[in-house]
Amino acid sequence: MTSRPILACAAWPYANGPRHIGHVSGFGLPCDMFARYQRMCGNAVLMVSGTDEHGTPIQVQADAEGVPARELADRYNRVIAEDLAGLDMSYDLFTRTTTRNHYAVVQEMFRGLYANGYIFTRTSMGAVSPSTGRTLPDRYIEGTCPICGFENARGDQCDNCGNQLDPIDLINPRSKINGETPVFVETEQFFLDLPAFAEVLGSWLQSKSGLWRPNVLKFSLNLLGDLQPRAITRDLDWGVPIPLDGWRDLPDKRIYVWFDAVIGYLSASIEWARRSGEPDAWRAWWQSPDADAYYFMGKDNIVFHAEIWPAMLLGYSGKGARNGTPGALGELNLPFEVVSSEFLTMEGRKFSSSRAVVIYVRDFLSRYDVDALRYYVAVAGPETQDTDFTWTEFVRRNNDELVANWGNLVNRAVSFAARNIGEIPAAGQLTDADRTLLDRSRAAFATVGDALGRCRFKAASTEAMRTLAEANKYLSDQAPWKLRESDPDRMRTILHVALQLVDDGKTLLTPFLPRSSQRVFEMLGGTGQWSGLPRVDEVAEEGGFSYPVITGDYRTAARWASAPIRPGTRLTPPTPLFAKLPPSVAAEELARLEAG
Numbered sequence: 001m002t003s004r005p006i007l008a009c010a011a012w013p014y015a016n017g018p019r020h021i022g023h024v025s026g027f028g029l030p031c032d033m034f035a036r037y038q039r040m041c042g043n044a045v046l047m048v049s050g051t052d053e054h055g056t057p058i059q060v061q062a063d064a065e066g067v068p069a070r071e072l073a074d075r076y077n078r079v080i081a082e083d084l085a086g087l088d089m090s091y092d093l094f095t096r097t098t099t100r101n102h103y104a105v106v107q108e109m110f111r112g113l114y115a116n117g118y119i120f121t122r123t124s125m126g127a128v129s130p131s132t133g134r135t136l137p138d139r140y141i142e143g144t145c146p147i148c149g150f151e152n153a154r155g156d157q158c159d160n161c162g163n164q165l166d167p168i169d170l171i172n173p174r175s176k177i178n179g180e181t182p183v184f185v186e187t188e189q190f191f192l193d194l195p196a197f198a199e200v201l202g203s204w205l206q207s208k209s210g211l212w213r214p215n216v217l218k219f220s221l222n223l224l225g226d227l228q229p230r231a232i233t234r235d236l237d238w239g240v241p242i243p244l245d246g247w248r249d250l251p252d253k254r255i256y257v258w259f260d261a262v263i264g265y266l267s268a269s270i271e272w273a274r275r276s277g278e279p280d281a282w283r284a285w286w287q288s289p290d291a292d293a294y295y296f297m298g299k300d301n302i303v304f305h306a307e308i309w310p311a312m313l314l315g316y317s318g319k320g321a322r323n324g325t326p327g328a329l330g331e332l333n334l335p336f337e338v339v340s341s342e343f344l345t346m347e348g349r350k351f352s353s354s355r356a357v358v359i360y361v362r363d364f365l366s367r368y369d370v371d372a373l374r375y376y377v378a379v380a381g382p383e384t385q386d387t388d389f390t391w392t393e394f395v396r397r398n399n400d401e402l403v404a405n406w407g408n409l410v411n412r413a414v415s416f417a418a419r420n421i422g423e424i425p426a427a428g429q430l431t432d433a434d435r436t437l438l439d440r441s442r443a444a445f446a447t448v449g450d451a452l453g454r455c456r457f458k459a460a461s462t463e464a465m466r467t468l469a470e471a472n473k474y475l476s477d478q479a480p481w482k483l484r485e486s487d488p489d490r491m492r493t494i495l496h497v498a499l500q501l502v503d504d505g506k507t508l509l510t511p512f513l514p515r516s517s518q519r520v521f522e523m524l525g526g527t528g529q530w531s532g533l534p535r536v537d538e539v540a541e542e543g544g545f546s547y548p549v550i551t552g553d554y555r556t557a558a559r560w561a562s563a564p565i566r567p568g569t570r571l572t573p574p575t576p577l578f579a580k581l582p583p584s585v586a587a588e589e590l591a592r593l594e595a596g
Contacts, residue, residue, distance in 0.1 A: 011297035012052035022351035026298035048268035055257025094550035105267035107243035112327025118315035143170030292336035425492035426567035525569035
């Protein structure tokens with residue numbers, strides 16, 4: 001297989017609080033599973049993201065806590081970085097949007113789009129909070145949709161009919177922050193000319209038929225008929241300054257968060273390249289015709305990744321209706337696939353931190369195995385439809401599938417072989433049953449790999465577990481423990497086959513369960529790293545400002561193939577891979593939820 005550059009982009013979490021498992025089920029864990037699989041295939045993966053630290057959500061939370069926006073962002077950037085590292089997210093770089101590098105890249109993108117005629121100024125009516133005097137961004141205004149009558153439409157878009165909106169057009173508009181009626185005043189802002197990209201976006205989206213998830217493509221195509229110019233600046237003092245004469249020094253005009261956040265994928269790639277000592281290394285993922293870029297997010301972010309970000313990339317590269325020339329960074333690749341998950345609810349209710357319908361990543365990891373969560377998201381997450389997380393189902397999946405299936409296979413095969421032989425035995429004459437299972441296990445790499453390559457995580461994890469269930473049945477049917485005295489050669493052959501199936505299973509499950517796969521690798525005599533785990537490093541900006549980043553060395557032994565086990569390799573007696581959870585866990589967690 002020829003190696004190619006794969007850019008894996010996980011959506012940027014807001015740094016206005018800790019992340020809960022509903023967040024990471026959409027933007028985070030699917031991206032990591034995909035990136036790990038691609039690395040195992042030998043592809044050059046660059047996985048980037050960071051905390052999104054500008055905009056009203058940060059300012060609102062900072063005001064509520066009585067701290068400056070920067071202090072709030074610093075605090076939650078660290079919390080989120082530590083939590084995502086705890087989920088074994090294999091970022092090459094997880095950074096933040098308040099770095100000098102990010103500011104410089106955002107301003108360069110702005111200048112390139114402006115020079116090509118895709119950004120213009122216009123006076124419009126902006127919403128202002130009468131109690132604070134601050135601008136209310138579109139997403140912080142709700143009201144009745146003037147098109148379909150949906151009562152909880154947002155100021156930028158109606159989630160019911162999908163149409164773009166302007167806050168002033170809402171019927172009975174109200175602030176999501178405090179419920180007050182906004183005041184609309186004239187203000188001059190910069191706008192991105194989205195209609196100038198309608199034709200080229202339409203052609204590009206049509207080319208994705210059969211590749212993208214149908215819900216993503218249909219939603220994106222439906223938006224094309226109503227593209228409107230979109231404001232990309234706001235009357236705020238928290239954000240990236242506008243890089244034009246007469247504007248850059250204004251204390252209350254900033255590039256708004258939705259424009260600067262999507263550029264983070266590019267700025268993080270550039271920061272990664274600089275930190276790796278090769279400043280131009282990012283270009284392999286952003287300019288090579290062989291590179292493919294995958295973007296992972298929840299469905300509320302489709303419009304930004306399937307419409308707005310591609311429009312920005314096209315405009316900067318000089319490819320919209322007005323043409324133009326590429327900016328200083330050069331022509332930039334469009335997304336190859338936009339992988340959007342639906343929403344995860346919890347016990348039938350929408351996740352809500354304010355209503356305590358939530359379990360934060362940190363709290364979850366303090367009580368349960370990280371691989372148990374990763375597995376649940378893979379096999380039962382909101383891949384193509386809204387999905388309800390229930391504690392009863394989490395306990396069932398953990399006990400019936402991780403403990404009783406995979407964990408049981410590992411424990412029975414490795415412990416019996418370690419206790420009775422001490423090493424991987426050589427195989428004697430194989431029977432038809434032996435060959436059938438070995439062929440079935442080898443074939444699973446193509447089936448599971450195809451699903452992973454198409455971001456079908458449920459199908460991939462389900463097929464992997466089905467293969468392991470057959471391996472478990474093989475071990476039970478062959479019962480090598482009954483042959484210890486009567487036919488030790490056949491016992492050794494059965495154990496060789498069973499250990500080969502365990503080794504294959506460890507590889508098949510690595511994208512989903514990297515930490516426990518590392519343990520199985522060591523049980524089977526492996527040394528060093530099988531699948532790389534991330535670390536949190538403290539890095540510094542010029543002038544002494546420091547912040548944590550997630551990074552890691554993922555050039556490890558893991559490869560997507562069945563590798564023959566080596567007879568004579570010493571075995572390590574296993575300890576249980578997963579902890580069986582008592583049924584009371586569900587009641588205890590529901591009680592916490594109700595008490596919250």
